[in-house]
Amino acid sequence: MKAALMYGPNDIRVEMTEKPACPKDGMILKIMAVGLCGSDIRNLTSDSRKGNYPFIYGHEIVGCVDEVGPEETKYHVGQRLFLFPGTYCMECDNCISGHSENCENEHVAKLAGTGGFAQYIAVGGEKIHYGGIYEIPDGVSYEAASLGEPLTSVFACLENAKVGYADTIVIIGAGPIGDFMAQISKIRGAQKIIMIDLNEHRLEMAKQFGVDEVIVSKLDDPQYAIDRVLELTNGKGADKVISATPANATQAQALYMVKKGGLVVFFGGVPKGSKTELDTNLIHYNNIWIKGHFGASYDQSKRAFHLATSPNFPAEKFITHILPLDEINHGIELTKTGEAIKVVLHPWD
Template sequence: MVLAAVLTAPNHPVELQQLPEPVLEKGGIILQTIYSEICGTDVHLFRGHLEGVPYPIIPGHFSVGRVVDVGGKITDIKGQPVQTGSIVTFLDVNETCNNCWYCLVAKTSTRCPQRKVYGVTYSSTEGLLGGWSQLIYLKPGVKVLTLPEEVTPTRFIAGGCALPTALHAVDRAQIQIGDLVAVQGCGPVGLSVAILALLSGAGRVIVIDKYESRLTVAKSFGVDDAIAIDDQAPQQHIDRVLELTNGRGVDVTIEATGVPIAIKQGIAMTRDGGRYVVVGHYTNTGEIWLNPHLEINLKHIDIRGTWGIDFSHFYRMIELLKRHRHQNREIPWELFISRFYRLEEINQALADVEKGLVLKAAIQPNPF
């Protein structure tokens, strides 16, 4: 039997359950979990904000582990053999069909109707298909990557799901050298966006958040300006962005808050002819009113959504973590992790993430 943390229903405490070990199929892989994580998606799952979730589930969609058994000869995307003892990670997105209109014509596999996600759309009754467990079963066809020596399990989970999500958002933003960039929200996704904007050659990167602790971390990564939101003066941070940009606004704004009013505020701080990218609204948090003439058409602004990731973002994340760990190119990704939690502490970890008490909570299901 295997110990796993199971979310039985929305707004119910996560339960520790003993579940059967997986039955290995040809092409399957069994991992001993080294790390998983808790992110905003897991809070949404806990609160029941996502549709179509087959509770009970084992959450944890980004994980890294050690191979303990392999169902036959398996190689990763680079052709490296996946064998017992290998340290690997895997794309949480699975069963994308590559046979529908979205996959083949629109080239938008994140909208494939067959797409499933570990830790989100698999029930615990189907097996150990989430990272909050001592073992994870990788079904045949799951896309696996062996971690390079330069990327430790800790470094990988520090990037977590936020880093490839941020990569996708920055791709959508088409940041150019010298662009002025504002990032709304300084959680793991927003902070990752800010770092990637700096690496993309942005002329100035401004981050905005209500938590001073997150702004402090952002400053340590080299952002140019960190602006705190004052609930008593909701226009103040917009005015400050305009002040820093000679009244025009930034070239690019990327929203990573999940707060509806942030959309209206973000458009206001984006220059005419600029680009506004929404990545933070992974669930339905409500509506806002926009004036199509004043806020979209007259501004001649591009508004772009970002949904999920595909394998390219996952692969590039690993390459990014690998490159930016050498001397003279060091980015201390590990600073994202505020605390490591055991499975027995999972409800405390969820509460800490929901309250903004930690930047990133890493889960360590097995004692090492």
């Protein structure tokens, strides 16, 4: 089969490799589309495997069942499926309490997750047993269904932060995640959405997703974006501020953009080992709540997938580039420069 193999940082080669064998209790999924995620790009451009190469990334996977093992009875050849990368045991304390995104079972968590930059992927019986596989509705394209994965964490974040009518929201970061946040915040009833980014082109594209005001931030003047937010909120600050960038600086900035008693969410992961300096007096005296967000529960993942594949969600606006798998490196550059919102790769083109 054809696959995009990572041999090291920025060394991604599309080659022919061996097709995986079908598990006796599982299936082989023929991958019809796979989204290119920001975390994929971060992994592909850094020494993410610490020398353990080659490796196949890609986790926004949709396809059709190509083969089933003799012991598999749930799925059949030809079914169109979305493969959610998260897998939860549903038995540990976190799963039982409704927070399966914090599943404590490391073995189960590793049952699915990556390998999508290829033409086929093997899905074992354990993954099928624990769940997180959803059938794609008739009439929904593979490309639209692939948005179910990146939409999941955003959907969960906004639900957990209780974004709704008539919030004023600040989103720092105008990448695909920021755009998803803007669109879903509007669906949830947010009244005003302010988006901040260094890239003016990205901000212009974000306006189609319900963004009301944009702020082009300045690296040499971090106070500028703060002052603009206060100006746009009559000096009060926003109800909720979401830092959706991999930068420590935006986490620190967010505290000065939120109103007293407001909520700051750290959504974007920052470089491992880095530290963010926070003004704890400001947090204390302004009664600021801070929440970290990562992942989504099974329940949230399923509802997010239903939203992504519903007529109410403008999937076609987010997918700006559909490229063959051979052009994965081009897709990475398009995403990094901000020319693309969402790149979806076709392994069979």
